[in-house]
Amino acid sequence: MVWGKHIVIQADNRKYPVMQFGGSVGDALNKAKVTLRGADIVYPPLDTPVVNEQEIIVKRVVQEGIYSDQLIEFKLERKTDRKLIPGQQQVVQYGKCGVSRSHYLATYQDGQEVKREEVGREIIREPQPMIVAMGPAVTVSRSQVRTTLPESMEGQVEKVITAGSTAYTHTGYRTATGVTPYKGVVSVDPRVIPLGTKLFVENYGPAVAMDTGGDIKGNRIDVFFETQQEAISWGRRTVKVHIME
Structure with missing residues (x-):
């Protein structure tokens, strides 16, 4: 007497019980009407003879x-x-x-x-x-640094505010506008001074609002220096900020 073999096929998150009298794994799939597509994987392989209590696994492969x-x-x-x-x-x-x-x-x-x-x-x-245009480089002593707005720029001033200021130097990160900081970059509160605004900062010189900071709120700015010593020397001070048109 030939006894049937109990087989379970796992495919598509379902189990298909099959009673098979001999044949191969491929025959069992055909009997259960489980169709293979493209690169689907079957274990054991299709030509493997079936045995009793066998589990056949079909993995659907999509690329x-x-x-x-x-x-x-x-x-x-x-x-x-x-x-x-x-x-x-x-x-x-x-x-x-x-x-x-x-x-x-x-x-x-x-x-x-x-x-x-x-x-x-x-x-x-x-x-x-x-692209940043820069005035010609000159060597000046600290005593020669311009502390007030040049007369040639007076007609460009939209308004003047008084702000508390601190200074910072290189941190290894870019500014909020995505540029590497350089002398002339100032961190601002964009609600007070929009990013991209041209400025003239008392005792610092021409600048552009190109950065922000968590502690920079309201009428406060943070001016950039190339060296830590310059930033320390600046310290904390109140300055006039000329906002240009």
Whole structure:
């Protein structure tokens, strides 16, 4: 007498019981009307003879193309403009980050991602550099630093505020506007002084509002210096901030 073999097929989050009299794993799948597609995986292999109390597992395999975008940081470019006074800086062009796109072939088994392979990469948008024009460099002593607004800039002043000020130097991070800080960058509260606003800070000189800080609230600014010693020397002081048109 030939006894039937009890087989259970697991596929599509279901169990299919099958009574099979001999044959292969492939025959059992056909009897249960479980259809294989593309790269589906079957264990044991299709040509394996069935045995009693056997469990056959079918993993559905799907592949699809996906992509991921990454930002490309923009560069800071400085150029000398002799139309500007020494020490004055002016943003000629604001920087914009670029975008690169990586394409992947993702493989899923029963809905779970098991593999991701990069198959290509492209530039969606080239970064736009930030260009800052700078007045010609001069060497001056601290006693020669201009403390008041030059007459040539008086007609450009929109308003003047009194602000508490502190100073900072390099931290290893970019500013809130994405640029590497340099002398002339000032951290502000954007609710008081919008980012990108040109300024003249008493005892500091021409500046641009290009950074923010957690402690910079209301009428308060943080001016940037290239060295820690300069920042320490500045300390904490009250200054007049000329907001330019």
